[in-house]
Amino acid sequence: MDKIDRKILTLLQKDATMPVAEIGRKVGLSTTPCWRRIQKMEEDGVIKRRVAVLDPVKVNAGVTVFVSVKTNEHSEGWLRKFAATVEDFAEVVEFYRMSGDVDYLLRIVVPDIGAYDTFYKKLISRIALTDVSSSFAMEQIKYTTALPLEFALISDDDK
Amino acid sequence: MDKIDRKILTLLQKDATMPVAEIGRKVGLSTTPCWRRIQKMEEDGVIKRRVAVLDPVKVNAGVTVFVSVKTNEHSEGWLRKFAATVEDFAEVVEFYRMSGDVDYLLRIVVPDIGAYDTFYKKLISRIALTDVSSSFAMEQIKYTTALPLEFALISDDDK
DNA sequence: GTTGAAAGATCCCAGAC
DNA sequence: GTCTGGGATCTTTCAAC
Numbered sequence: 450m451d452k453i454d455r456k457i458l459t460l461l462q463k464d465a466t467m468p469v470a471e472i473g474r475k476v477g478l479s480t481t482p483c484w485r486r487i488q489k490m491e492e493d494g495v496i497k498r499r500v501a502v503l504d505p506v507k508v509n510a511g512v513t514v515f516v517s518v519k520t521n522e523h524s525e526g527w528l529r530k531f532a533a534t535v536e537d538f539a540e541v542v543e544f545y546r547m548s549g550d551v552d553y554l555l556r557i558v559v560p561d562i563g564a565y566d567t568f569y570k571k572l573i574s575r576i577a578l579t580d581v582s583s584s585f586a587m588e589q590i591k592y593t594t595a596l597p598l599e600f601a602l603i604s605d606d607d608k
Numbered sequence: 609m610d611k612i613d614r615k616i617l618t619l620l621q622k623d624a625t626m627p628v629a630e631i632g633r634k635v636g637l638s639t640t641p642c643w644r645r646i647q648k649m650e651e652d653g654v655i656k657r658r659v660a661v662l663d664p665v666k667v668n669a670g671v672t673v674f675v676s677v678k679t680n681e682h683s684e685g686w687l688r689k690f691a692a693t694v695e696d697f698a699e700v701v702e703f704y705r706m707s708g709d710v711d712y713l714l715r716i717v718v719p720d721i722g723a724y725d726t727f728y729k730k731l732i733s734r735i736a737l738t739d740v741s742s743s744f745a746m747e748q749i750k751y752t753t754a755l756p757l758e759f760a761l762i763s764d765d766d767k
Numbered sequence: 768g769t770t771g772a773a774a775g776a777t778c779c780c781a782g783a784c
Numbered sequence: 785g786t787c788t789g790g791g792a793t794c795t796t797t798c799a800a801c
Contacts (some may be wrong), residue, residue, distance in 0.1 A: 468778090510755045545747065
């Protein structure tokens, strides 16, 4: 991964509909090698997929709730069950295992507080959770799917 | 927004490269009306953009840190400055104004703990923050850009 | 809503330098 | 890496039903 690859990824993270020819022009490459680079990054799994990003408010999912979970259960089987349960809920858009005093953190997306309560009841009916605490986001000030590329290294393959 | 639109969005949230003809086939529509629906949802801003999703580990940004900020400053000017600062940092991928005991929550993406420390120093040198606490994610169990569509309402326009 | 058609852009992949 | 070229595919927009 060199500087040109990073430039390509920067563009594709912003707009995946951009034609290869235009990307090439912007990074100082002709179409063919630019296309080959993109192809390779897709094969390598650097580019996982291309998706449509929707407006949360316009699809009535404008409220984010962060749910912190502490538990006494630390077995692998329990986590697998928890993960499978969460996978089923479209309202859960992010799910992390944490270090520190909170064991798990979930980001939930719902239309309003009432819908969150419905979700919460659904969740605890599917799996036993001790010590759950919810924090509501009042405003989403920044949200991007674009990862920082400043850390992307030059790999040995490129030599 | 009717059921067919929701089906279209479900598909596009998963894979934005799918040809319109195939989307049409899957939702029971021919190409032309399907294309018109997609076009309209783009004009209406329901579909905001199409982006490439990268593998965090492969671009060396595999560690998520959640940063909770409490502050005494609650003026609008201060928030504007904070927001502008955060906008400049590619490492900050999400930023929320919260209710409850935490005022702001940020999701930071970095290669490792060392890079987080560097970021943290950069951040506090740019803006004065009282009471910052960091929680590290050990594992990203779920992450999706796809919003739940079960709440998307039938709007009056569709009657 | 449907089908069919057609123009133009883009993708994909050659071959040659 | 560059360029050219060509066929397949897809997008986009017709007209007609």
